Amino acid sequence: MLSDSNFPIALLLTLIAGLSTGLGGVIVLFTRKFSTKTLSFALGFSAGVMLFISLTELFTEACSSLGSAFGDKTGMLYTVLAFFSGIALIALIDNVIPSNDNPHEYSAAPTPEGCLPEADSSRLMRLGLFSVIAIAIHNFPEGMATFVSAMENPQTGISIAAAVAIHNIPEGIMVAIPIYYATKKKGKAVGNAFLSGLAEPLGGVIGYLLLSNIFDKSLNGVVLAAVAGIMTYIALDELLPSAERFGHHHLSIIGVIAGMAVMAASIILI
Incomplete structure (x- = not known):
């Protein structure tokens, strides 16, 4: 039973968790120069974050939710269908958004240090905006989970909000770094990072007002699996090719591993 007396603390926890995305964006304020090495590592790091969250947390949690609702075999089937539906959705968005250049055709030639051509x-910029969309979609159901959990039990809500906040900081980096390097405007990069995080409290409030009576395990599982598919597509189709394009293969791979390690550590420690 949800207690209305817990509404303020639930809203506060969800807001803090969401705005932590902006804290990741603040890192760009300390970036002194445009370095393709930094960019390769940062994009690889972001890909590692997305892949680890998608395949070890969201997918398995979706499978568990749908399995408990429909049985293990049927639950796995629905999880896989929702996962690839998420991939199809973001692939459609990728093809609909106009672009003068095909972002999937990458040159093997490295970009000179400290200089980014207009095409890059x-x-x-497209990569950054895609990241804003992906993180906002990802944060929306997270906001629902954090808010509803805090409404039921504030102590549980605090634990979930802390875990979500730790996850959101590197996601803010993922949003801010591409936009910063594309526009050279720190304020715009940080602003977009905070903007993507606002989906968290928005999702919490909407989830409470509209979905609290129907948001069961099965719907939760479908949403999580679809988000996992979306984030996997972004990591493999946009982030990794972009990291490789700047000519620092090993740095981009180290970034992927580092991103996964940070996410793994956050799960173990919380």
Whole structure:
């Protein structure tokens, strides 16, 4: 039973968790120069974050939710269908958004250190905006989960909000870095990072007002699996190719591993 007396603390916890995305964006304020090495590592790091969250947390949690609702075999089937539906959705968005250059055709030639051609800036801007969309979609159901949990039990809500906040900081980096390198405007990069995080409290309030009576395990599982598919597509189709394009293969791979390690540590420690 949800207690209305817990509404203020639930809203506060969800807001803090969401705004932590902006804290990741603040890192760009300390970036002194445009370095393709930094960019390769950061994009690889972001890909690692997305892949680890998608395949070890969201997918398995979706499978558990749908399995408990429909049985293990049918639950796995629905999880896989929702996962690839998420991939199809973001692939459709990718093809609908106009672009003068095909962002999927990457040159093997490295970009000179400290210099980003206009075509690269355009690709990075699209990548940043894609990341805003992906993180906002990802944060929406997270906001629902945090808010509803805090309404039921504030102590549980605090634990969930802390875990979500730790996850959101590197996601803010993922949003801010491409936009920063594309526009060279720190305020715009940080602003977009905070903007993507606002989906968290928005999702919490909407989830409470509209979905609290129907948001069961099966719907939760479908949403989580679809988000996992969306984030996997972004990591493999946009982030990793972009990291490789700047000519620092090993740094981008180290970034992927580092991103996964940070997410793994956050899960173990919380």
